[in-house]
Amino acid sequence: MARTVFILGAGASRHTGAPLMNDFLDKAEDLLWEKKLEHNEELFRKVFEAIAKLRGIYAKTNLSMDNIEDVFSIFEMSKTLSKLGDLSPEKIEELYNSIKVFIAVTLEETILFDSGQSNPGYQPTSDYLAFALLLKDLEKIHKKRDSKLRSSIITFNYDLALELSLHNQTINYKYCLSDEVAEQGYPILKLHGSLNWGRCKYCKKTGFNDVFGNNYRYSLGSKIPFQGHPEDIICKNCNKMIGEKEPDIIPPSWNKITTSANIKNVWKKAAEELHEAKEIVVIGYSLPETDLFFKYLFALGTDSSTRIEKFIVCDPDPKVGEKFSKLLGKGITNRFKYVEYDFNHAIGELKVLFNIDDSLARLEAMSTL
Ligand SMILES: [Zn+2]
Numbered sequence: 001m002a003r004t005v006f007i008l009g010a011g012a013s014r015h016t017g018a019p020l021m022n023d024f025l026d027k028a029e030d031l032l033w034e035k036k037l038e039h040n041e042e043l044f045r046k047v048f049e050a051i052a053k054l055r056g057i058y059a060k061t062n063l064s065m066d067n068i069e070d071v072f073s074i075f076e077m078s079k080t081l082s083k084l085g086d087l088s089p090e091k092i093e094e095l096y097n098s099i100k101v102f103i104a105v106t107l108e109e110t111i112l113f114d115s116g117q118s119n120p121g122y123q124p125t126s127d128y129l130a131f132a133l134l135l136k137d138l139e140k141i142h143k144k145r146d147s148k149l150r151s152s153i154i155t156f157n158y159d160l161a162l163e164l165s166l167h168n169q170t171i172n173y174k175y176c177l178s179d180e181v182a183e184q185g186y187p188i189l190k191l192h193g194s195l196n197w198g199r200c201k202y203c204k205k206t207g208f209n210d211v212f213g214n215n216y217r218y219s220l221g222s223k224i225p226f227q228g229h230p231e232d233i234i235c236k237n238c239n240k241m242i243g244e245k246e247p248d249i250i251p252p253s254w255n256k257i258t259t260s261a262n263i264k265n266v267w268k269k270a271a272e273e274l275h276e277a278k279e280i281v282v283i284g285y286s287l288p289e290t291d292l293f294f295k296y297l298f299a300l301g302t303d304s305s306t307r308i309e310k311f312i313v314c315d316p317d318p319k320v321g322e323k324f325s326k327l328l329g330k331g332i333t334n335r336f337k338y339v340e341y342d343f344n345h346a347i348g349e350l351k352v353l354f355n356i357d358d359s360l361a362r363l364e365a366m367s368t369l
Contacts, residue, residue: 001146001148001276002149002151002187002273003279004138004142004277005277005279006152006154007281008155008283009286010285011283011315011342011343012283013162014284015344016125017110017112018159018161021288022066025051025068025071028044028102028106032045036109037109040105043098047098050095051065051071053085057085072251072253075096076251077253100246100249104249108195111161113164124161124164124165128162128164129165132166132171134351134356135171136169137351139151141354141363151186152187153186153188154274155190156294158192158193158247160196173186173187174187174188175190175208175266178236178265189266189269191266191297192249192250192251192252193248194247195249196208196247197248198231198242200243200244202240204261205260206262206263207234207236209233230242230246231245252288252291253293271301274301277306278307278308279309281310281312281314282311282324283314283315284315284343285315287324298327308331310335310337310353311336312339313338314341314350315339315340316341316342324338337353
């Protein structure tokens, strides 16, 4: 049962070097000019050509062709309607798949980790490590109250920096792609998919590669295999290799009809977790206009008799605090707290707001009695 639900957005992964949505295309273009793309160069060129075309088509609207989320959303809509300039439906489908690889490669090239020379294996970033430790502390406090209480994490990020920190701290997690209850660990609900997820060519179900698990072999270097090679995932349903090389990721737009049943399961779980939550903490999620879906999910999820005790929003931009305070119903406003900090500083502040040190000291004192 979820007591504390964390909602993480792009701002949480910013410190890893991952571009934000509005500078994503600039970083991707740098990779092209710096000749870092090898066999993906052609794919990047095609995506940029398509974006240039979109600029002409959407010149009359206020959609921004500089924002990767808008661009990804338009590609998805074009695929649904089979319409994008003079392109054939096959070309549109190809472009839609290309942009997923484009996003995955850009993240893989910009997020660098210490490969841990003396201690083989990738090291998490200090911020995500601090977050993993906060989860552990909260776990001890929750368990003392009620053995069924725990935290859960809803995230909009495609990258795997969070998973790496949990793996490093031997914290189990589960993606909740299916209803199977056998899975143990913290729910990590990736509402927009993940770079290590793939959609089966045959049955259309979503599976994942356990990138940091013992069975996954990756070569050491400064880069992490963020793409998780979806084509190698064994589909649990058909027992065959998934076969699609692009990751199962989706844009934040309203159109989520074409999404797999498994990702829908993740949303259902997210609504359930919000429903039970006593404490909700939002870090680095700016509630973009394009993500109407989240607003509705949030409204449905929090429409319960559970009394929310804390609603904390951490973001260096005060406008984000204002947006959330408007979104919240009157009943919660006096439990709302805006923290004008980035991820790194937010963890320290959260420890204070959750009274972690005192609670742990009390637990310690009780155990020595
Ligand atoms: Zn399958």
